[in-house]
Amino acid sequence: MLGHGSGGRLSAELIRDIFLPAFSNPILDRLDDQAVLDIKGLRLAFTTDSFVVQPLIFPGGDIGSLAVHGSVNDLAMAGAWPLYLSAAFIAEEGLSRETLRRMARSMAAAASDAGVAIVTGDTKVVQKGKGDGLFITTTGIGLVPEGLRLSADQARPGDLVILSGSIGEHGIAILSSREGLEFETAIESDSAALHTLVAQMLGASRNIRCMRDPTRGGLSSALNEIAAQSRVSIRIDEKRIPVRDQVRGACELLGLDPLYVANEGKLVAVAAPEAADDIVDAMRRHPLGREADVIGVVGADHPGLVTMWTAFGSSRIVDLLPGDQLPRIC
Numbered sequence: 001m002l003g004h005g006s007g008g009r010l011s012a013e014l015i016r017d018i019f020l021p022a023f024s025n026p027i028l029d030r031l032d033d034q035a036v037l038d039i040k041g042l043r044l045a046f047t048t049d050s051f052v053v054q055p056l057i058f059p060g061g062d063i064g065s066l067a068v069h070g071s072v073n074d075l076a077m078a079g080a081w082p083l084y085l086s087a088a089f090i091a092e093e094g095l096s097r098e099t100l101r102r103m104a105r106s107m108a109a110a111a112s113d114a115g116v117a118i119v120t121g122d123t124k125v126v127q128k129g130k131g132d133g134l135f136i137t138t139t140g141i142g143l144v145p146e147g148l149r150l151s152a153d154q155a156r157p158g159d160l161v162i163l164s165g166s167i168g169e170h171g172i173a174i175l176s177s178r179e180g181l182e183f184e185t186a187i188e189s190d191s192a193a194l195h196t197l198v199a200q201m202l203g204a205s206r207n208i209r210c211m212r213d214p215t216r217g218g219l220s221s222a223l224n225e226i227a228a229q230s231r232v233s234i235r236i237d238e239k240r241i242p243v244r245d246q247v248r249g250a251c252e253l254l255g256l257d258p259l260y261v262a263n264e265g266k267l268v269a270v271a272a273p274e275a276a277d278d279i280v281d282a283m284r285r286h287p288l289g290r291e292a293d294v295i296g297v298v299g300a301d302h303p304g305l306v307t308m309w310t311a312f313g314s315s316r317i318v319d320l321l322p323g324d325q326l327p328r329i330c
Contacts, residue, residue: 002328005052007216008260008321030151031229033074033212036144043144045080047071050137054328056099058177060169060188061264063136064106069191069264070215070330071140072114076195077211077267079150079202080142082114087121087138092131103134114193116140142195145202154209155230160276161296162269164197164289165190166242167219171261172250174329185246192265197288204282207275213267215330217321218260222268223296223306224320231303236296236318238310259308260321262329270298 003010020029027035034047051067061069072082087107091100111118173189175181194213201208210230212222219241227234243251243258251258265288271279276294283289306318 003322005216006321006327007221007262009319010322011216012320030153031225032151033077034080036078036080036149043146045075045078045142045144046140047074048137048139049074050135051330052132052135052328053174053330054132055174055177056103056133058189059173059186061191062103062106063134064103065110066191066264066330067136067138068107068110068114068116069193071138072116072193072195073213073264073267075140075142076193076198077150077213078142078144079148079198079208079211080144080195081199082116082140082142082195085111085116085118085138085140087118087136089121089123090131090135090137091123091125092133093125093128095133100134103136110193114195148202148206150208150210152210152212152226152229155226155232155234155270155298156209156272157232157298157300158273159209159270159298160273160294161223161234161236161298162271162276162280162283162292163219163241163295164194164267164283165291166244166247167214167263167266168243168247168251168258168261170264171218171326171329172247174262175254175326176250181250183246183250187244187246187250190263190265192288194265194267194288197267197283197286200282200286200289201269201279204278205271205275207272208279209270209272211267211269214263216262218258218262219268220259220306220318221320223318224304226270227306228304230298233299233302233304234296234306235299236306236308238308240293240295242291242293256326259318261326264330
């Protein structure tokens with residue numbers, strides 16, 4: 001079902017029931033956004049991702065730039081500096097050459113801006129009606145600083161949860177474009193490469209336990225993954241989670257929860273409490289982290305549970321989404 005690609009509960013079940021039993025090994029079992037490999041004295045981050053977004057072009061980006069940003073960000077969540085990407089294109093028969101050329105140029109521009117090179121790739125064409133225009137798969141490698149280990153199993157009770165900025169723009173931008181919805185103020189995707197923000201954070205402190213970019217499944221899925229892998233609880237404060245008015249209004253109109261809406265230019269980090277202020281200050285000096293703030297705390301009770309203190313003064317469980325609010329958003 002489409003929900004198995006949502007990044008929520010069905011995706012987790014698919015990984016647990018099919019892929020982990022087939023491929024299980026100590027590196028994969030960490031379930032991070034990338035693998036960190038020690039190869040002859042070098043620590044390399046290695047990641048792969050597929051992009052099936054519809055429509056191909058949306059406010060604030062397109063499938064080409066998105067494919068670059070997605071892989072760069074998965075590398076960055078290990079603290080890695082991205083070096084090289086591969087790109088595989090599966091095009092549907094009938095896709096215009098001009099559209100393909102536009103996507104290639106967009107990828108090239110995004111890669112240049114991020115300082116990475118696309119050094120290898122592949123192209124396939126499937127019959128008309130079998131490919132929905134264009135799918136792109138990117139694989140990336142990056143260099144991890146010596147002595148740095150960021151992983152979702154590193155969160156500890158007392159740690160603080162930091163969010164880099166407002167949530168929900170990407171998913172709502174995709175939906176509005178797909179469904180032809182018009183809002184009073186245009187909503188654009190936040191798609192961006194986060195590696196320079198991460199470098200600034202690490203320059204302020206190495207006391208970061210883990211990072212995630214909350215893409216499919218939104219902030220909720222990212223926090224639930226960390227809580228489950230680290231066997232801790234996480235409590236967040238709704239008042240400290242920025243949501244732009246137009247995104248909040250769109251979510252209310254459409255019956256969506258911003259916590260579950262995808263982002264492509266935000267990150268969530270868990271850091272030691274003594275380092276959080278320095279990290280947030282460094283983030284706020286970066287264009288992609290101006291709204292950074294501490295939004296929650298890690299606890300020892302109820303391992304694997306994420307809760308939120310709401311704006312109404314009550315507490316609610318923030319669980320993995322069973323299905324898919326917005327399919328085909330990345």
